[in-house]
Each structure stands twice: as structure tokens, then as C-alpha cells.
Amino acid sequence: MTIDEDTDWVQRLQQTLKGKVLTSPENRAAYAYDGTWGEAWPDAVVLAHSTEDVAAVLRIADEERVPVVPRGAASGLSGGSVPERGGIALSLTPMRKIFEISPEDLVAVVQPGVVNLDLQKAAEPYGLFYPPDPASLDISTIGGNIAENAGGPRCLKYGVTSDYVLGLEVVIPGGEVLRLGGRSIKNVTGYDLVHLFVGSEGTLGVVTEAILKLLPRPPARATVSAFFDNLDVAAETVVKVVTSGILPLTTELLDKVSIGVVEDFLHLGLPRNAEAMLLISVDGEPESVKRQAEEVAEICRRQGATGVSLADTPEEEEKLWKARRSVSPALGRLRPHKLGEDIAVPRSKVPDMVRRVQEIGRKWGLVIPVYGHIGDGNLHPTLACDRRDPEEMKRVEGAAEDIFKAAIELGGTLSGEHGIGMLKRDYIPLALPDNVVTRMKAIKQVFDPHGIMNPGKVFPE
Ligand SMILES: Cc1cc2nc3c(=O)[nH]c(=O)nc-3n(C[C@H](O)[C@H](O)[C@H](O)COP(=O)(O)OP(=O)(O)OC[C@H]3O[C@@H](n4cnc5c(N)ncnc54)[C@H](O)[C@@H]3O)c2cc1C
Known part of the structure; x- marks a missing residue:
């Protein structure tokens, strides 16, 4: 799709969302990236200020069959918010209200654009905290954390984002608003759609509000x-x-x-x-x-x-x-670029995995520093490289594939917390049986029959 201000769908967006649609090359370029080296320009950017704005975008986009790529702070490390197929970059960062911190119910009710650290600060005066703490907590948003099921250092003890999401408001293609879950700790009424959306990488719908569990802050x-x-x-x-x-x-x-x-x-x-x-x-x-x-x-x-x-x-x-x-x-000092991996293995296999990464580094003649949240088995082998060197990049690809294979052989998985996005979709067949991928695609079809939500992400082409 190429940008054309006369395109009907751009005009429809501009008429419906006055002053919230950006189409200049400078603005489109600014929304082409995330935390990876992926780059693709959207045709238009929409700055959503409310659930109604999101619903309007998803109604028009679904009717016009235009891709929609939800976007938080774009700190993602799997290419999830890169608008690979053009369309609309839907920024949720203007939706940054913290509606409520309830010490009685131990919950927070927030919009998706709230930065994780701002929620931590808001909970602090109540003697509470929100346990998921990605190292990007001072920039990444709650919407992005939910979409990636983000983890962080203290997740060994307290668990990951999905352990703290009690309820969600989501908008699905066509503009329908779903309210899922609630503010009670226990809830087994019907299918657990809340946790279907957690970790769905913006491929099913857009999170517009979240009810999150808080805990008392240990002294x-x-x-x-x-x-x-x-x-x-x-x-x-x-x-x-x-x-x-x-x-x-x-x-x-x-x-x-x-x-x-x-x-x-x-x-x-x-x-x-x-x-x-x-x-x-x-x-x-x-x-x-x-x-x-x-x-x-x-x-x-x-x-x-x-x-x-x-x-x-x-x-x-x-x-x-x-x-x-x-x-x-600091790893940026080693080489001009780096491919940060994110595999997870059972905790007892961490020493084996570390050994395997070292062997893989030697095999491919690469420096692969390893660091990470080792207690929960989530390691970040980082392939330091120079993207301008095609021969080196071939070795980087080979080493990355060997790392994924080693993690899976040791009973682990492709991604512990950064998601699949575009970076790892081709490796999905290594990790998931065909019939499981088929069922996952069938679920996407239920919510997104025209395939407008973050197309091309998660599943192999
Ligand atoms: C220095 C650094 C350290 C990091 N450390 C960690 C870490 O410790 N743990 C960890 O888990 N991750 C970490 N990350 C990765 C990243 O910060 C997380 O994946 C984070 O959750 C992304 O949030 P974001 O707001 O930047 O989302 P984005 O990057 O903008 O989007 C990520 C995905 O979420 C989707 N999305 C965003 N908002 C919504 C919404 N409202 N509704 C539906 N889909 C949405 C996007 O389409 C995309 O697929 C780190 C990144 C950096 C750069």
C-alpha cells in the first residue's frame, strides 16, 4: 500500500478523528521502528485518545481491509509494532490515565498508554506495588506489557504480566468493545478470554483499559x-x-x-x-x-x-x-549492532544452555555474551555483530537458529518474554506442532476474520 492523501480510508480517518491522524513523511518515519532493527513505514498514524477513537479506527480499517498495528512505546524486541505491511500505526500513548488505585481491592484501573514506572509511582503512596518490572519499565507501556506478556527480574518470585491482569477492555476489528474479566481475584465464568489477549501481540484486538492486581510492598x-x-x-x-x-x-x-x-x-x-x-x-x-x-x-x-x-x-x-x-x-560498545535473544529453558537446564551458547559462539566465530533472569530459566544470549557485513550476518542467522534449536532440545522455548513478532515467526514450526498453529490461526479468525490486526506477526508466512 502506498500513501495517498486521496485514499478513501485516509480521508475517512481524517474526517472521523479530526486532528489525530498524521500522514507527513516525518511523522510516518517516526512510527516505522521498534527496539529491533526492523523498519517499515505506516501509511498513516492515528493518535488514539479514547476507546471511541480506537473503535472508530477498527471499524474503518475493517471495512477498508487496512492493516492496523497497535503501538505503545515501541520498545518491543521482536518487531511487533513495526508496520511491516503499511496501513495504520495506532498509537495508544495518549491514553495514559490511571483511573483508580484501590487499596481495598488491591487493584489498579489504567489506560494502555500508562508507562509501567508511572503505575509503580502511583501505587507507592498506598504501600503497594505492581510486580511485573521489565528492564524497560521507565519507557514501556502497560498495553505493550500486556500484549507481550512482559516479564522482568522480579518475575522469578512474583510471576509475569499475565499473573496480574484481572480484567481488560478490548476493541476488536469492526469496532466492537469487549469487557472481559473484572476486579475479583477469582473468576471462572466462561472461557478465560482475558488471558487469551495477554501475550497476543496485538494480533487479536486493541487493549483500551486494564484492571491489574497490586500487592503490598515488602518492607x-x-x-x-x-x-x-x-x-x-x-x-x-x-x-x-x-x-x-x-x-x-x-x-x-x-x-x-x-x-x-x-x-x-x-x-x-x-x-x-x-x-x-x-x-x-x-x-x-x-x-x-x-x-x-x-x-x-x-x-x-x-x-x-x-x-x-x-x-x-x-x-x-x-x-x-x-x-x-x-x-x-553497554553491549553496544562491542560491535555496532546486536541481536538480543530471549530463550527460556527449565531452570535445571540453565547450565547446559549456557554451555551450548558458548559452543555455538565458537562454532560460528561470534562473541555471544549471556545475561538474564537466570533463576526463571530466561536467558538473553546477545549476538554482537555488524549488519553491514553480509558474511557475518549469515553466521549470526546460523547461530541464532542453533540457539533456538538448543533451547527447544533442552525442553525450553523460543521466547521467554519478548514475543515472536516478525523476528522469530519463521522458527515457530520448531516450537509448535502444526495442529497447534492451525488452532491458533482459527482463534485469530474468530476475532479478526479479515486479518487486519498486526498482519504477518507471530505466524510463519
Ligand atoms: C532496554 C530494554 C529492556 C527491556 N527489558 C525487558 C524485560 O526485562 N522484560 C520484558 O518482558 N521485555 C523487555 N523489553 C522489551 C519491551 O520493553 C517489552 O516487550 C514491552 O512490553 C513493550 O512495551 P511497549 O509499550 O514498548 O510496546 P510496543 O513495543 O509498542 O508494542 C509491543 C507489542 O504490543 C502490541 N501492543 C502495544 N500496545 C497494545 C495495545 N494497547 N493493545 C494491543 N496490542 C498492543 C504491539 O502491536 C506490539 O506487537 C525491553 C526492551 C528494551 C528496549
């Missing part, structure tokens, strides 16, 4: 950091901690390359010769936090860790977490 927290001269032993240490009866808040791993780039970037005094760094946090009542943190430190020492230290003030903890949050941006 204390502490983080143990430890360095290992063997990456396998670090991975095994995490298994030892979680099988010791302690359920940590987070268990994050940085391998040698990740430690090195963070040190180059932040100059924190991290030991560059260490093969791995673990960050293990616990939260709860002050006494149990102290006891658990000491036990974690002891397990690390028994495993042969060096430089084991315990941070229990917000300042000390912040220093450590800054290191973890900086891995992704």
Missing part, C-alpha cells in the same frame, strides 16, 4: 553479589539457591563479556577476570531478609564464589542494579 530487600571463575558453577549456584527453600526476588547472571562491557561503561571496579557475576535479591520482613541474604551468601561461598558481598541499603543496591540495567546498552 525490606537485600542483594547479594558474587563472582565466579566458572560460568557453569554460577549457573549451578542458582539451582542450589532455589532448591534450598529460598525463593529469591531476583537471580541475575552476567557473563565475563557482560561484566567487561559494564565495567568499561560505568567503572564500578568489577573484576574483569571473573567468568560470571550473580546478583541475587531477597525481599520480605527485615529479619527474614537478613537471614535469607546471609544464607544465599553462604551458598555462593560454598560454591567457590569470590568477592561475595551483601548490599542492604538502597544506595548500595542501586549501584549493583545499575550494573545489571546497563548490560544491554
Whole structure:
């Protein structure tokens, strides 16, 4: 589809959504990207301010058979909000109202464009928090988090986004508004359509409101950091901690390359010769936090860790977490580009997976740093590369495919939290049997018979 201001559907949008439709090349270019290297211009951008706006877009688009690509902050790492087939980039970021924080029901009612961190800040005065905490929490939106079923460091203890979505308002193609679920904790009335929409990557409809579960904020927290001269032993240490009866808040791993780039970037005094760094946090009542943190430190020492230290003030903890949050941006120092992967394996298979990634790196002659939320088995092997070098990119493709195959062979999956989008759709047959894909496509057909919602995403061509 090419842009043409005279196109009937663009005119219909402009007449119905006055002042909310952008068609200039500058504006279309600004909505062509997400957090990957994918790029495709939409034909028009709509800035939705209300459920009615979204319903109008989905009515016109369905009648005119125009693709609609919902869009939050575009921090996605699987190409989900890239308008690959043109059409409408539907931005939900103007819908950023927090309607309610209810300490009685422990829920928040929000619009999809609310940034995750803004919800955290709004819950704080009530002594509450919203557990899903993607590392992108200061930019990514609740709508995008729901569509990707986002995770984050503390999901080991508290679960992922789907564990916190109680109710949704969604608009489906044709403009029909569905209200699903509600604000009660228990609800088994009919099929669970709420959780069908969570993780559906904008391929079924558009989330326009969410009822989210909140939890009381634990009063204390502490983080143990430890360095290992063997990456396998670090991975095994995490298994030892979680099988010791302690359920940590987070268990994050940085391998040698990740430690090195963070040190180059932040100059924190991290030991560059260490093969791995673990960050293990616990939260709860002050006494149990102290006891658990000491036990974690002891397990690390028994495993042969060096430089084991315990941070229990917000300042000390912040220093450590800054290191973890900086891995992704700091890896940019290695090579001009990177392909950040997101596989998940059963926790007991993490050491095997780490070993397999190292072998794959050697096989393809690539540097593949590994870091991630190791305690829940979700690793982010990152393929550092230069996209301008076609020969290197062939090796990157081969290595990525080997990583997916290894994860699946070890009983894991293609994506732990970033979704399939465009980046991994071709690998879906590795992970899902044909008959399952057929049923998934049949579900899409029910909500989106004309295939206008984020076409081309998730399923192989
Ligand atoms: C530095 C960095 C760190 C990250 N860390 C994490 C992490 O720790 N954990 C994690 O899970 N992810 C992480 N991500 C990935 C990304 O932030 C998440 O996938 C996030 O949920 C995307 O939210 P967004 O608002 O940016 O959505 P977008 O990228 O705009 O969209 C993502 C998908 O959601 C769909 N969508 C958006 N809004 C709606 C809506 N209202 N209704 C229906 N569909 C919608 C889009 O069509 C698209 O398919 C990280 C990304 C970056 C750049």
C-alpha cells in the first residue's frame, strides 16, 4: 500500500478523528521502528485518545481491509509494532490515565498508554506495588506489557504480566468493545478470554483499559553479589539457591563479556577476570531478609564464589542494579549492532544452555555474551555483530537458529518474554506442532476474520 492523501480510508480517518491522524513523511518515519532493527513505514498514524477513537479506527480499517498495528512505546524486541505491511500505526500513548488505585481491592484501573514506572509511582503512596518490572519499565507501556506478556527480574518470585491482569477492555476489528474479566481475584465464568489477549501481540484486538492486581510492598530487600571463575558453577549456584527453600526476588547472571562491557561503561571496579557475576535479591520482613541474604551468601561461598558481598541499603543496591540495567546498552560498545535473544529453558537446564551458547559462539566465530533472569530459566544470549557485513550476518542467522534449536532440545522455548513478532515467526514450526498453529490461526479468525490486526506477526508466512 502506498500513501495517498486521496485514499478513501485516509480521508475517512481524517474526517472521523479530526486532528489525530498524521500522514507527513516525518511523522510516518517516526512510527516505522521498534527496539529491533526492523523498519517499515505506516501509511498513516492515528493518535488514539479514547476507546471511541480506537473503535472508530477498527471499524474503518475493517471495512477498508487496512492493516492496523497497535503501538505503545515501541520498545518491543521482536518487531511487533513495526508496520511491516503499511496501513495504520495506532498509537495508544495518549491514553495514559490511571483511573483508580484501590487499596481495598488491591487493584489498579489504567489506560494502555500508562508507562509501567508511572503505575509503580502511583501505587507507592498506598504501600503497594505492581510486580511485573521489565528492564524497560521507565519507557514501556502497560498495553505493550500486556500484549507481550512482559516479564522482568522480579518475575522469578512474583510471576509475569499475565499473573496480574484481572480484567481488560478490548476493541476488536469492526469496532466492537469487549469487557472481559473484572476486579475479583477469582473468576471462572466462561472461557478465560482475558488471558487469551495477554501475550497476543496485538494480533487479536486493541487493549483500551486494564484492571491489574497490586500487592503490598515488602518492607525490606537485600542483594547479594558474587563472582565466579566458572560460568557453569554460577549457573549451578542458582539451582542450589532455589532448591534450598529460598525463593529469591531476583537471580541475575552476567557473563565475563557482560561484566567487561559494564565495567568499561560505568567503572564500578568489577573484576574483569571473573567468568560470571550473580546478583541475587531477597525481599520480605527485615529479619527474614537478613537471614535469607546471609544464607544465599553462604551458598555462593560454598560454591567457590569470590568477592561475595551483601548490599542492604538502597544506595548500595542501586549501584549493583545499575550494573545489571546497563548490560544491554553497554553491549553496544562491542560491535555496532546486536541481536538480543530471549530463550527460556527449565531452570535445571540453565547450565547446559549456557554451555551450548558458548559452543555455538565458537562454532560460528561470534562473541555471544549471556545475561538474564537466570533463576526463571530466561536467558538473553546477545549476538554482537555488524549488519553491514553480509558474511557475518549469515553466521549470526546460523547461530541464532542453533540457539533456538538448543533451547527447544533442552525442553525450553523460543521466547521467554519478548514475543515472536516478525523476528522469530519463521522458527515457530520448531516450537509448535502444526495442529497447534492451525488452532491458533482459527482463534485469530474468530476475532479478526479479515486479518487486519498486526498482519504477518507471530505466524510463519
Ligand atoms: C532496554 C530494554 C529492556 C527491556 N527489558 C525487558 C524485560 O526485562 N522484560 C520484558 O518482558 N521485555 C523487555 N523489553 C522489551 C519491551 O520493553 C517489552 O516487550 C514491552 O512490553 C513493550 O512495551 P511497549 O509499550 O514498548 O510496546 P510496543 O513495543 O509498542 O508494542 C509491543 C507489542 O504490543 C502490541 N501492543 C502495544 N500496545 C497494545 C495495545 N494497547 N493493545 C494491543 N496490542 C498492543 C504491539 O502491536 C506490539 O506487537 C525491553 C526492551 C528494551 C528496549
